[in-house]
Amino acid sequence: MKYWLFKSEPDVFSFDMLKKTGKKGEEWTGVRNFLARNNMRAMEVGDRGFFYHSNEGKEIVGICEVAKAAHPDSTDDSGQWECVDIRAVADVPKPISLAVVKKTPKLAKMSLVTSARLSVQPVTDAEWKLICEMGEVSL
């Protein structure tokens, strides 16, 4: 199983909104970045990801999972962009802020810090474990 991080502005699409979509989840449309697209192509159903709120909050607030593998993005006319479906799995009881990530030596080289503008990022096993511990996530 691989791990990922999905970034979203909460006033556009928040983790609460994802939770409301239930088991079916939501199409993660609108990604127009090649690296992010490649990351999504590498995803498999059941892969897990962090849900990060940018701008507002700037913290990891939830755990989600890939509900559907990469497929054409319905909001794209050119046919070159794809998206996956994700669904909410659990809250992060103690959200992990960007400031904390930066202050934690083991997390300081996460993509979240080094590639701030990438909206879909890979997360390593070690980073995943540590953040789940720090956030008191129960899965």
Place this chain on the structure above:
DNA sequence: GCCAACGTTGGC
């Protein structure tokens, strides 16, 4: 609201 960082585009 500003500005730095970075991806993308287009001219050569």
Place this chain on the structure above:
DNA sequence: GCCAACGTTGGC
């Protein structure tokens, strides 16, 4: 195929 210009993102 390189590189400058431009647009967008996101942290502060």
